[in-house]
Every structure is written in structure tokens, then in C-alpha cells.
Amino acid sequence: MTDFSALAVGDELPTIEKYFTRKQLVAYAHASGDMNPIHQDEAVAKSVGLPDVIAHGMLTMGAAIQVVTDWVKDPTAVIDYSVRMTRPVVVPNTAEGVLVTFGGKIAAINEDGTIRVDLSAVFAEQTVLGQARALVRLPQ
Amino acid sequence: MNHDMIGHAYPASQPYLVTPENIAAFADAIGDSNPIYRDADYAKSLGHASVCAPPTFPIVATMSAMEKSFHDPALNMDYSRIVHSDQRFEYVRPIRVGDKLVVTTVIEEIKALGSNDIALFRTEVTSDDQPVVTGWSKLVVRGDDS
Numbered sequence: 250m251t252d253f254s255a256l257a258v259g260d261e262l263p264t265i266e267k268y269f270t271r272k273q274l275v276a277y278a279h280a281s282g283d284m285n286p287i288h289q290d291e292a293v294a295k296s297v298g299l300p301d302v303i304a305h306g307m308l309t310m311g312a313a314i315q316v317v318t319d320w321v322k323d324p325t326a327v328i329d330y331s332v333r334m335t336r337p338v339v340v341p342n343t344a345e346g347v348l349v350t351f352g353g354k355i356a357a358i359n360e361d362g363t364i365r366v367d368l369s370a371v372f373a374e375q376t377v378l379g380q381a382r383a384l385v386r387l388p389q
Numbered sequence: 390m391n392h393d394m395i396g397h398a399y400p401a402s403q404p405y406l407v408t409p410e411n412i413a414a415f416a417d418a419i420g421d422s423n424p425i426y427r428d429a430d431y432a433k434s435l436g437h438a439s440v441c442a443p444p445t446f447p448i449v450a451t452m453s454a455m456e457k458s459f460h461d462p463a464l465n466m467d468y469s470r471i472v473h474s475d476q477r478f479e480y481v482r483p484i485r486v487g488d489k490l491v492v493t494t495v496i497e498e499i500k501a502l503g504s505n506d507i508a509l510f511r512t513e514v515t516s517d518d519q520p521v522v523t524g525w526s527k528l529v530v531r532g533d534d535s
Binding site for chain 2: 267273280282306307308310311312314319322323325327328329330331332334383
């Protein structure tokens, strides 16, 4: 088990690397019900001024919280989670896809026993999520 | 957009039944192999009644509920110009297999920013009339000159 007793503000959680592929975007579209063609069809994406197909912002949000849920083990410890989707993750039609790196840092240890974790998501050396914050109630 | 619609609540959505298959497909799609999303025995070992859903799973029910309001002529929202800019979930309890999610969508705020409209939708999710999670989705509707 993770030892939560020695936590300090500023501590960093282990980073996670994920590769987003076109195949995964199709899987996410079906699993989430978001069938917007800008996430699947290159021609449609380019017709609205995007460089190529982009990942669903909600896929990036869903992937980022794994930094917290892997750390606490029980994902239901997350009691509040918010993000701003600031930049798109552009996904070319290649087998390997594109790398997105997710990180987390302890931002606050609250008197009620909850922990605030600030998350980051980086694609092509730029952050794609802003103000990404999770409030966690640690397992007793 | 019609700013007079601020505060308007749409009728509750049809129930969305949460199945093991739907949770597993969502967890696969976000690339998360945590067994709590697939293995009922493991979920029970952590004190849960059954397999639980990932934190962003509520979007499956809330987005389709919101989409109904996007097409409401009274709201006058150009669906082709929407960008989802912010999302928040405040959880009351985890979503589990067997839940029947019902979503009530409320237009919490509409603000003009330049030629854009920024709309904040609140989605209140219940199962068997008990609160499960509240979502907030901020959508930017781009104006003609942006």
C-alpha cells in the first residue's frame, strides 16, 4: 500500500505515459457516445481548420486522472475533478499514435483530510489541460 | 444564444442502465487497466457493491442529456460552433453496475464574451432518485467572426 502519512505539499506523483491512436479515438467515441467526426475523420477535421483529427478533450481528462487513481488504488477516492481543455491533442494516422505525458503534484493537504492534486497533461511539449484539479479523500 | 434561458431546467432524461460491458469499454478506451472497472470480486475487496466506473464515466449520460438541450429552438444555440472548454464532476458516490442514471440539465449561466457565448450547463445525475454526481460543462459557442 502507498504510505500517505508522510505526504507533503509539492510532492509529485508518478507520471504516466499514454499513446493516443486513431483506433483509440474510435473506441472512445463508441464508449462515450461522442461521435463528432472531428475525432475520427481527417477531412472533416481539416474542413473546420484543425491540423488533423484531434482527441476528445474528455478522453484526455479521463486519461489524466489515472495519475491519481493509480496512486490511491481506489478510484472512488476522487470526490471532485475539474479541467479546462486548453489545447487539442492532434492524432495522426500512424500505428504508434502520439505520446501524452500525465503528471500530478500535491497542491494542498486540507484540514478535513482531503488532498488536492494538481494534474498536468503534456503533448508535443505543450500543456493541453489547464486548471486540472482533483480532490481526493484518502482511504482510512 | 437566448440569455433569457438562464436558470431553465430541462425534463429528466430517460434512465441510462450502467452495465459491466459499458464500464469495461469506457475503461479500455481511456487506456486504464485498473481491475476495479472489470472485476466484481476485486471491487468488493475494496468495499464496493460491484464494479465501479471511472471518474469521467458520467459524461456518457450527461453529454447525451445536454445534447437534447443544444437542439432546443428556444435556446438558439448553433450546434456546429460548440467547443467544450471546461468540465467538472463533484461526486456524491461512485457509479456502479446496475445504476440507472437519470440526468437533469440546468442552464446555470450564459455570458457573452466578444462575439462568443459561453454557456455553463449543470447536470444533476441521480439513480433511484438518490444523488450520484453533479457535472458542470462549459461550452463556448463561437460567434460569426471567430
